[in-house]
Amino acid sequence: MPGYNPSAIEKKWQQYWNEKKVYATNVKDTAKPKYYVLDMFPYPSGQGLHVGHPEGYTATDIIARYKRAKGFNVMHPMGWDAFGLPAEQYAIKEQKHPSVFTQNNIDRFRKQLQSLGFSYDWDREVDTTDPGYYKWTQWIFLKLYDTWFDEQQQKGRPISELVEEFEKGNSEFRIQNSELGLAEAIRWRDLNATQQRKVLAGYRLAYEAEVPVNWCQGLGTVLANEEVIDGKSEVGHFPVERRPMRQWMLRITAYAQRLIGGLDQLQWSDSLKEMQRNWIGRSEGAEVQFKVDGTSETITVFTTRPDTLFGATYMVLAPEHPMVPGITTPDQLAKVEAYRKWAASRSDRERQEDTKKTGEFTGTYAINPVNEQRIPIWVSDYVLMGYGTGAIMAVPAHDERDYEFATKFKLSIVQVVGKKQEASSKKQEVNVQKEAFCEEGMAVNSPWIEGLPTAEAKAKITAMLEEKGIGKRQINYKIRDWLFSRQRYWGEPFPIVHLEDGTTVRLADSELPLRLPELEDFKPTGTIDPPLSKAAEWVNVHVVVSADNSARVVPPGTPGAVKARRELNTMPQWAGSCWYYIRYLDPRNENAFVDPAVEKYWLGNSEFRIQNSELNSGGVDLYVGGVEHAVLHLLYSRFWHKVLFDRGLVTCDEPFRRLVNQGLILGEDSQKMSKSRGNVVNPDDVVRDYGADSLRMFEMFMGPLEQVKPWSTAGVEGVYRFLQRVWRNLFDENDALKIVVAPQDEAIRRALHKLIKKVGDDIERLSFNTAIAAMMEFNNVLGKAPSVSREVALTLIRIMEPYAPHFAEEVYARIQSSEFRIQNSTVVSVSHLPWPEYDPAMLIDATIEVPVQVNGKLRGRITIPNGADEATALAAALADAEVQKHLAGKEPKKKIYVKGRMVNLVV
RNA sequence: GCCCGGGUGGCGGAAUUGGCAGACGCUCAGGACUUAAAAUCCUGUGGACCGAAAGGACCGUGCGGGUUCGAUUCCCGCCCCGGGCACCA
Numbered sequence: 001m002p003g004y005n006p007s008a009i010e011k012k013w014q015q016y017w018n019e020k021k022v023y024a025t026n027v028k029d030t031a032k033p034k035y036y037v038l039d040m041f042p043y044p045s046g047q048g049l050h051v052g053h054p055e056g057y058t059a060t061d062i063i064a065r066y067k068r069a070k071g072f073n074v075m076h077p078m079g080w081d082a083f084g085l086p087a088e089q090y091a092i093k094e095q096k097h098p099s100v101f102t103q104n105n106i107d108r109f110r111k112q113l114q115s116l117g118f119s120y121d122w123d124r125e126v127d128t129t130d131p132g133y134y135k136w137t138q139w140i141f142l143k144l145y146d147t148w149f150d151e152q153q154q155k156g157r158p159i160s161e162l163v164e165e166f167e168k169g170n171s172e173f174r175i176q177n178s179e180l181g182l183a184e185a186i187r188w189r190d191l192n193a194t195q196q197r198k199v200l201a202g203y204r205l206a207y208e209a210e211v212p213v214n215w216c217q218g219l220g221t222v223l224a225n226e227e228v229i230d231g232k233s234e235v236g237h238f239p240v241e242r243r244p245m246r247q248w249m250l251r252i253t254a255y256a257q258r259l260i261g262g263l264d265q266l267q268w269s270d271s272l273k274e275m276q277r278n279w280i281g282r283s284e285g286a287e288v289q290f291k292v293d294g295t296s297e298t299i300t301v302f303t304t305r306p307d308t309l310f311g312a313t314y315m316v317l318a319p320e321h322p323m324v325p326g327i328t329t330p331d332q333l334a335k336v337e338a339y340r341k342w343a344a345s346r347s348d349r350e351r352q353e354d355t356k357k358t359g360e361f362t363g364t365y366a367i368n369p370v371n372e373q374r375i376p377i378w379v380s381d382y383v384l385m386g387y388g389t390g391a392i393m394a395v396p397a398h399d400e401r402d403y404e405f406a407t408k409f410k411l412s413i414v415q416v417v418g419k420k421q422e423a424s425s426k427k428q429e430v431n432v433q434k435e436a437f438c439e440e441g442m443a444v445n446s447p448w449i450e451g452l453p454t455a456e457a458k459a460k461i462t463a464m465l466e467e468k469g470i471g472k473r474q475i476n477y478k479i480r481d482w483l484f485s486r487q488r489y490w491g492e493p494f495p496i497v498h499l500e501d502g503t504t505v506r507l508a509d510s511e512l513p514l515r516l517p518e519l520e521d522f523k524p525t526g527t528i529d530p531p532l533s534k535a536a537e538w539v540n541v542h543v544v545v546s547a548d549n550s551a552r553v554v555p556p557g558t559p560g561a562v563k564a565r566r567e568l569n570t571m572p573q574w575a576g577s578c579w580y581y582i583r584y585l586d587p588r589n590e591n592a593f594v595d596p597a598v599e600k601y602w603l604g605n606s607e608f609r610i611q612n613s614e615l616n617s618g619g620v621d622l623y624v625g626g627v628e629h630a631v632l633h634l635l636y637s638r639f640w641h642k643v644l645f646d647r648g649l650v651t652c653d654e655p656f657r658r659l660v661n662q663g664l665i666l667g668e669d670s671q672k673m674s675k676s677r678g679n680v681v682n683p684d685d686v687v688r689d690y691g692a693d694s695l696r697m698f699e700m701f702m703g704p705l706e707q708v709k710p711w712s713t714a715g716v717e718g719v720y721r722f723l724q725r726v727w728r729n730l731f732d733e734n735d736a737l738k739i740v741v742a743p744q745d746e747a748i749r750r751a752l753h754k755l756i757k758k759v760g761d762d763i764e765r766l767s768f769n770t771a772i773a774a775m776m777e778f779n780n781v782l783g784k785a786p787s788v789s790r791e792v793a794l795t796l797i798r799i800m801e802p803y804a805p806h807f808a809e810e811v812y813a814r815i816q817s818s819e820f821r822i823q824n825s826t827v828v829s830v831s832h833l834p835w836p837e838y839d840p841a842m843l844i845d846a847t848i849e850v851p852v853q854v855n856g857k858l859r860g861r862i863t864i865p866n867g868a869d870e871a872t873a874l875a876a877a878l879a880d881a882e883v884q885k886h887l888a889g890k891e892p893k894k895k896i897y898v899k900g901r902m903v904n905l906v907v
Numbered sequence: 908g909c910c911c912g913g914g915u916g917g918c919g920g921a922a923u924u925g926g927c928a929g930a931c932g933c934u935c936a937g938g939a940c941u942u943a944a945a946a947u948c949c950u951g952u953g954g955a956c957c958g959a960a961a962g963g964a965c966c967g968u969g970c971g972g973g974u975u976c977g978a979u980u981c982c983c984g985c986c987c988c989g990g991g992c993a994c995c996a
Contacts (some may be wrong), residue, residue: 271911271990278910278992285996303996316996355994380994387995394996400908401994478995630991701932703920708989712919718932721947728947761923770921773931780931783948851927856977858927896976902926906976 002735004727006691009810014114016809020827023064023119025075027585030601032073037063038584038656040625040633041081041577044105046090049112050673051681051699051711056624056662058696058803059705059768061118063622065802066763068119069835075602076119077584079126080106084573085219085235088490092523098490102129112684116692117805119831124587128576129490133583135513136593137575138495140640141206142506143647145496148203149254156254156646160548162203163188163196175199197503197549205251205643206484208504213483215243220524221487222247224572225480226279226632231349241347245528248485248494248569252639256280256477259638267658269706272630279631281478286462288393288471290315290366292327293374299323299366302388302476305398306465307457310446311416312393313406315366315377316359318385319343327377329363336360336379343381357382357405368393369470370448370461380405388476396436403436418444420453482636484572487530489522491570497543497551498565505543505564508550514566530568539566577633578640581620581655593649604651618652624705627661634659660766663707665699670710681711693804694720700768700803722776723807726800729782730793730811737814744789751781752792753842759799760835768803775800790815795836805831852877853904854886862903870897877903 017023037060042053064076082102091098106127113120126133147156166175166188175186176199191199201207213222218238222245227234252259260280263273285304292299299315317324319340328336339360359380366377375393382401383392396406396413406413415432420442430437440454448464449457465471485494495507495514507514517538522531533539542561543551554561579593585602586594603619634656641655666672667679674680686695697719703709732738744752755778762771778796782788793815801808812830845866850873852860860882864873874895877883887907894906 269912274911275991281992281995283995301996305996351994357994382994382996384995392996399996401996404994476995627990698932701919707913707920709919712933714933715919722932724947765923767923769919770923770931773921776931849927853927853977856975861927894976896926898926898977902977904926904976 002731002733004724004807006693006723006806007688010115010117010687010692010806013806013809014117017117017119017829018114018122020829021121021123022827022829022831023068023076023121024123025073025077025121027075027598027602029073032071034075034602034621035064035067035072036075036581036602036620037067037622038076038581038620038624039078040623040629041079041580042109043084043086043573044080044082044102044109045086046101046105048108049683051683051686052626052662052665052673054116054683054695055665055699055705056626057113057116057118058699059660059662059766060622060624061696062700062763062768062802063766064119065805065831066760066835068831069798069801069833071834075584076121077124077126077587078113078118078120078122079124079580079584079587080109080128081573081577081580082106082127082129083491083571083576085488085490088488088522091490097518098522099129115687116683116696119805124584126580126583126587128492128580131513131515132588132590134492134576136583137492137571137579138512138514139509139593140579140644141492141571141575142495142509143649144250144640144643145204145206145506147205147643147647148200149205149251151254154258156205156643158647159200159204162200166199176202194501194503197501197505200549201503205254207249207251208246209249209481210244210246211249211483212242213245213247214240215245215528216240219488220526222483222485224483224574224632226482226635231347231352239349247483248567250482250484250639252482252635253477253479255639255642256282256479257475258642259635262638262642262654266654266656268656269659269661272627272634272659272661275630276635279479279635281476283476283478285474285476286458286465286471287389287474288369288465290369290375290393292377293365293367295327297323297327299377299391300389301391301393302474303393303395305395305454305458306461306471307443307446307449307452307454308395308398308416309368309370309393309461310443311395311397311414312368312375313396313412313414314375314394316380316383316392316394316405317362317377318383318390319379319381320385321379321383321390323391324362324379327362327364328379332361332363336362339379346381351381355382357401357408359405359409361409369465369468376411378405378409386480387478397432398437400436400438403432414445416444416446417441417454482639484575485567485569486572487524487528487568488570489516489519489531491572492575493532493570494567496567497541497553498567499543499545500563504567505545505549505551508546508552511552516570530570532566532568532570539568540564541566574633574636578637579644581623582644582650600651603655619655619657621657623656623659624662625659626664660706662705663703663709665702666708666710668711668713673711679711686716690716690720691723691806693723693807697723697772697803701772703769705766705768719772722772722779723804725783726779726796726807727811729779729788731814738788739790739793739815740787741790742787744792745785748781748785748792750842750845751778752795753838756795756799756836756838757843760838763802772803775803794833797830798833798836801830848900850877850900851902852880852883853902854883855906856904859883859886866900870899873897873903877905 039057039060064074068074087098087102091101128134146159148159148162150157169187175188214228215222216233216238218236219233223233223240228240231240232238233240260277260282263276283304285302286306287300287302289298289300359378362377362379364377365374368375383390394402396402396411397415398417413432417437418430418441443449443452443457449460452460462473493514493516495512496504498504517535519535521534524531541553541564542556543564544554544558544560545551582594585598589595637655641650642653644650645653667677669679671677671679683695694716698716701719730739755774758774759771797808797811808830816828847863848866849861849863851858852862860880862876862880864876874897890907892905892907896904
């Protein structure tokens with residue numbers, strides 16, 4: 001059957017591209033500017049590909065193909081984030097090893113992706129479950145383990161440098177460890193090895209801690225804060241409870257300021273940056289010390305409104321605050337203890353759902369340091385131990401929560417902020433007895449800062465507190481350290497062993513990868529013991545520990561060997577995806593996680609800057625993926641990257657320079673696609689019925705990439721018809737090429753040059769839908785032409801290639817073979833043609849049509865020479881019959897000519 | 908409650924720097940081809956008004972106001988939708 005037939009051509013070209021490695025990247029071709037375009041790492045689920053996947057993947061593929069044609073060295077890889085719960089749970093159910101299931105899924109996913117004609121360099125494929133990959137995940141973990149954060153320099157430094165600082169006895173680096181109760185004057189060399197390890201453990205970016213964690217019984221593991229939504233697990237929606245457990249943590253809080261600051265230079269959407277800022281939650285304020293009346297103790301509170309200090313009429317401690325038992329009076333003790341028990345029994349969920357104020361009076365008073373007033377100290381669970389100091393000064397006049405509490409427990413409310421007086425406006429009443437006034441304004445009833453606007457009042461009172469030694473400026477963050485261990489089998493094992501003295505040491509690099517033990521039964525144990533506890537032989541080892549605290553596993557009886565137990569937890573799924581974009585650059589390197597020269601070219605931010613670009617081109621140039629990773633992957637990954645940067649292992653400080661979130665594709669009924677609604681579209685079916693090129697084109701034609709939009713089968717047919725129409729403009733009813741060698745008429749050549757410019761500009765700004773519209777428009781014009789020249793045909797398919805690569809390749813091959821035989825040895829591909837240049841002169845028409853308005857309303861059109869001056873244009877406008885009619889003989893009092901745009905006459 | 912997006916025909920959307928609102932596609936209607944249908948091609952398709960017709964005049968980008976010769980675009984106030992955060996002091 002003649003005509004455009006995708007099923008007959010697509011497989012053929014996919015195979016050709018694969019065999020000839022048409023899209024392989026030469027990483028060392030550093031003479032060219034680089035462009036790194038990345039898709040978010042897919043989890044190869046058993047469900048296979050969803051129509052949402054090709055949306056982002058087609059967008060990046062268009063960019064990749066376009067940039068190659070523009071002379072860039074393009075990195076466009078794909079791989080698998082393959083560790084994780086679904087495969088493990090399925091494997092348990094099916095009594096198979098998860099690796100088998102994972103490999104099957106990967107094969108299916110790869111096949112599906114290849115059926116869409118993406119120009120990935122498949123030789124760079126990575127798989128997080130491959131020991132050749134996770135060796136380096138473990139290696140990076142050890143870099144975190146071997147790094148401490150220097151607050152002064154705001155930078156991660158090698159732990160060996162901390163040891164040097166300790167050895168020097170530098171007073172700025174006091175040896176601290178609460179467990180050991182070390183004295184001020186302690187010298188590093190006086191500590192034994194165990195003590196030294198315990199001290200260092202308190203500084204490492206990867207550390208173990210006994211903390212209240214999110215335990216999810218349903219998943220049999222703990223979860224990070226970011227993985228818990230409304231008290232339930234993000235995966236599977238199982239209930240999550242607070243439970244103290246010893247777990248591995250990553251000190252992401254140390255990087256809070258850098259993670260916020262780094263956002264400014266990124267080309268990300270405002271909403272995404274805002275989500276990260278909110279999650280990190282920076283608050284500027286002050287810490288203030290309150291004396292406890294009748295004792296020598298002080299309570300430190302954190303406030304963002306130090307200007308309201310004069311309005312603090314009581315104080316609240318979190319129920320878990322360590323000072324509560326000590327300060328509670330004997331007659332209140334029973335009540336306070338009962339309250340503490342009750343509060344402890346409440347889950348996070350209950351707390352979130354029920355925000356009614358509860359609490360008890362401790363019987364004790366504090367002294368407000370600014371006015372010496374005695375204020376009662378209460379205990380209430382509306383103050384959280386995990387934020388600030390776990391204690392607040394309550395200012396009910398200017399804080400809604402405090403107001404609610406004060407009203408309920410009949411505590412006094414004193415106004416210390418009023419509305420700003422503005423000369424013209426009437427003074428509006430603020431009645432803090434009726435309602436808290438939480439806005440900024442002007443300090444009142446506050447001797448030190450009377451009459452000052454809020455911002456100034458904050459600054460002044462903070463300075464005064466610092467001067468008097470009763471407070472200081474303080475910045476707090478909401479973000480908590482990242483809980484990094486999981487009680488599951490299918491993840492990276494920690495390259496860590498536990499010694500009998502209760503300390504941990506790392507494995508030496510030469511011990512990596514630490515492979516997962518083969519287990520018959522890798523089900524969760526039903527307790528907090530991870531499945532790896534079942535691998536007794538693997539767990540119990542003998543090691544030799546070197547001076548730098550790294551261990552090598554040795555046979556028992558080796559001189560110097562000591563007993564050790566391996567860490568039983570595994571890493572969370574996020575570990576592998578934190579750095580995959582680096583591994584793609586050098587995926588088979590066995591000696592380094594990436595070759596430094598390769599890293600510098602592809603990610604470095606100084607030497608290979610794109611010419612004439614104001615933007616710093618370091619990192620991945622374009623990253624496309626779903627918004628669901630806003631505070632998970634994207635935060636974790638930035639954190640790891642900054643640590644690697646600090647340690648000199650990568651040369652740019654942000655991994656993803658420009659990031660775009662593709663919008664969700666809804667079902668044809670504008671509802672979320674779901675099996676239960678029966679509105680799920682399977683890409684395989686679309687490819688079968690219309691071909692990959694139509695699927696690709698339609699997904700781009702639906703609307704702006706970032707927007708949520710519904711699927712439309714009629715719309716797919718629309719772009720399919722478009723491809724057929726292009727085909728028919730080039731081939732006759734017997735598929736004989738009908739293009740001619742004679743030059744094309746000028747009107748069409750002009751339209752073509754405009755199209756070249758339009759499509760290029762639109763791709764640059766990711767406006768793929770308008771580029772397709774322009775191609776359609778051009779093709780409509782072409783269809784009316786008596787013939788199509790070879791030059792026009794080649795240019796058109798070159799422009800279409802990023803969108804419809806199989807189509808373009810087929811047409812190109814037919815044009816080629818009609819003219820000369822293709823040598824078998826050379827790889828011929830339309831993708832090797834450079835992007836066409838447009839001739840600026842061809843964009844300018846000799847005459848232009850300009851609308852003429854009278855009093856702002858469109859009344860006529862004039863045709864004038866392009867570039868005509870104002871006088872010419874106005875004369876033409878005034879001479880126009882329609883315009884004359886509306887002027888009704890009146891002389892315009894104002895004549896406006898916007899060059900080449902329009903004329904407006906005002907009468 | 909707070910923060911960030913957004914609101915344009917029957918539908919998806921376009922209008923890039925304040926300058927012809929509705930490009931392009933879908934849908935629908937009419938026509939050509941055909942014994943017929945499909946496919947294909949052509950014409951029309953924001954609303955309402957006057958006119959037999961050619962044509963003419965009006966309204967229109969969530970709502971109300973403002974700036975401007977001119978506003979989908981800028982400013983103020985409000986309504987609605989989507990997303991995020993939420994006792995974080």
